[in-house]
Amino acid sequence: MEFQSQIKAIADKISNLKDKIETEESTKHAFVLPFINALGYDAFNPTEVVPEFTADLGLKKGEKVDYAIFQNNTPILIVECKNWKETLDNHNSQLFRYFHTTKTRFALLTNGIQYRFYTDLEQPNKMDEKPFLEFDITKIKDNEIHEISKFHKSNFDVDKIVNNASALKYTKEIKKCIAEELMVPTHDFVKLFANRVYSGRLTEKVMEEFTEIVQKAFNQTVSEKVNDRLNAALNKEAEKQQLDTIEVKEEECKIVTTDEELDGYRIVVAILRRKLPVNRIVYRDTQSYFGILLDNNNRKPLCRLHLNAGTKYIGLIDKDKNETREVIQSVDDIYQFEEVLLNTVDFYID
Template sequence: MDFIDVIRALGEKVSRLKDTIQTEEATKNAFVMPFIAALGYDVFNPLEVIPEFVADLGIKKGEKVDYCIQKDGQPIIIVECKHWKEELNVHNSQLHRYFHVCSTRFGILTNGIIYRFYTDLEEPNKMDDKPFWEFNITEISDASVFELKKYQKNSFDVDQIVSAATELKYTREIKKIVGGEFSSPSEQFVRYFAKQIYAGVLTAKVMEQFSPMVKKSLNQYVSDQISDRLKSALSNEAEASKVERDPLPQPAEEAKGESKTEFTEQEQEAFFIVKSILRTKIDGKRIFHRDTLRYLNILLDNNNRKTICRLYLNASKKYLALLDEKGKENKIEIASIDDIYDYSDLLIHALLRFEQPAEAELT
C-alpha cells in the first residue's frame, strides 16, 4: 500500500478499536507503535526505536521517555505517549523536560489519536511551549499526510523539517487569530475598518454599532468567495465534459487502460512539484492531472487540449515530456522526480504558451 493508504488504514483502526483500549500500554502497542512503523522505522530494532529511553534530569535519575527514534545512531525524535482518553495539554511540561536533556530537535506528544509535534524554533535546545503542528489520525487530510511524509525514515531531513515547521507554526497561529476575529471581532480589529469608512468620532456607541457589521461583512465575504469557487468548479467541470465529448486522438490501449490506472504516491509527489512550480504564475487550482496507463498528464484548466507536460514514472527509466505546438513529445530523462525542479523554466514556458502567448515568445 502507498503511505497515504497505510496512514488512513491506521486511522480507521484507531476509530474502530479505541473503545476496547483500556490502558496507556495498550494505546502504545495498538496505536503508537504501528504509527512509528508506518514511518518506516523498525519498532523491534533497538538501534532504531528505543522504548523507555532514559532521559535523566540533573539529580533526578531514571526519567524515561516512551520512545526515542534514532537514525544513524543519533536520536532524531522522542515520543511521549498517553492513554487515548487523556487530554494532552496537561502533559506538555513532561515532554518539555525530556526534550531539554535529549539531543533531538523534534518531540511528539500523542494519545494515539492526536499527534502534536514540537521543536525549538523560539530558543535553541528548549522546546517551544506550543506545538508547531498537530493532526487527528482519524480525520487526517491529504495535506497532513503529505507533510507527515517528511518524517519517514527514507526522507528524514532536519533542515527541511525545521524550515517547514517554521511556516506551519506561524501559519497555524495566524489562522487562530483570524478565526477569533471572524467569530468575535476585537475592538482594535473593528476600529481598523470603522476609521476608514466613518468620518465622525469613534465613540463607544459607534463602535458598538460597527462590531456586528464587521462580523457580518467578514462572514459574507467568505460566503461570496465559496460561492465564486463553486461557480468556477462547475464551469471547469462543464468545460471538461465538453472536452471529453470531443477528445484528442488517443491510442486505444491508453483509453482502455485509463480506468485501470492508479494515481501512485510517486505520481502524487511529481504532480505537487509541477504544481508548486506553476503556481508562481497562475492560481494552483487551475492545474489538474489525468492518469493514463503509460503516463500522467498535467493539464491547465482540466482541458486535455492544454497539456503542460506528461510524466512517465511507472517504468525503470523516468521521463518528463513536453509537447511542442504540433503536439509532438520531447522527452527528457530524469533520475528522480526531484529533477523536475531543474526544468522549471521549460514548464513555465509550456504554461505561458496557453496563458500568455506573447510572454512565452519572449521567454
C-alpha cells in the same frame, strides 16, 4: 501513496478498536507503534526505536521518555505517549523537561489519536510551548499526511523540517486568530477597519455598530469566495461537457450512412427475424464500421459491415465477442453467413 494508505489504515484500526483499549500500554502497542512503523522505523530494532529512553535531568535520575527514534546513533525524535482517553493539554511540561536533556530537535506528544509535534523555533534547545504540527489521525487530511511524511526514515532532513516548521506553526496560529475574529471580533480588529472607512469619532456606540458590520462583511466575503470557487468549478465542468458534446456532434457529422449499408442491414434483419422481433435489431453507424446490435446495446453486437473501403467485409462475432472478417463482393453475399448470424443470437438469448 503507500504511506498514505498505511496512515489511513491505522486511522480505520483506531476507530474499530479504541473502545476495547483500556490502558496506556495498550494504546502504545495498538496505535502508537504502528504509526512509528509506518514512518519506516522498526519498533523491534533497539538501534532505531528505544523504549523507555533515559532522559536524566541533572541530579534527578531515572527520568524516561516512552520512545526515542534514532538515526545514525543519534536521537531524532522523542515520543511521549498517553492513554487514548486522556487529553494532552496537561502533559507537554513533562515532554518539555525531556526535550532539554536530549540532542533531538523534535518531540511528539500523543495519545494515539491526537498527535502534536514540537521543536525549538523560539529558543535553541528549549521546546516551544505550542506544537508546529497537530492533527487527529482519525480525521487526517492529505496535506497533513504530506507533512508527516517528512518524518519518514527515507525523507528525514532536520533542516528542511525545521525551516518548514516555522511556516506551519504560525500559519496555524494565524488561521486560529482569523477564525476567532470571525466569531467574535475584537475591539482592535473592528477599529482597524472602522478607521479605514469611517471619518468620524469612534465612540462606543459607533464601535458597537461597526462590530456587527465588520463581522457581517467578513462572513459575506468568505461566503462569496466559496461561491466563486464553486461557480468556477461548475463552469469549468460545464465547458468540458460542452466541448465533449461538440466533439461528439462533429464526429456524428462525419458519419454518412449509405444506401448499401442500409441494404445490408435489411438483409441481416430478414435473416435474424426468425429468432428475434424486428424492433430488437438496431443499427449504429460509426466512422470505421456499420454495426448491427441486439437491443441497441454495444455489448451485444450481432455483426459489423465494412463496406466503404476498396474491399468489402462482414464482421462475424463469436461467443467471446471477437470479430472475424469475411470478404464479400456485395451485400447479397451476407446470405452465405445465415447460419453463423443465427448462432450469434443464441450467445445472448441463452
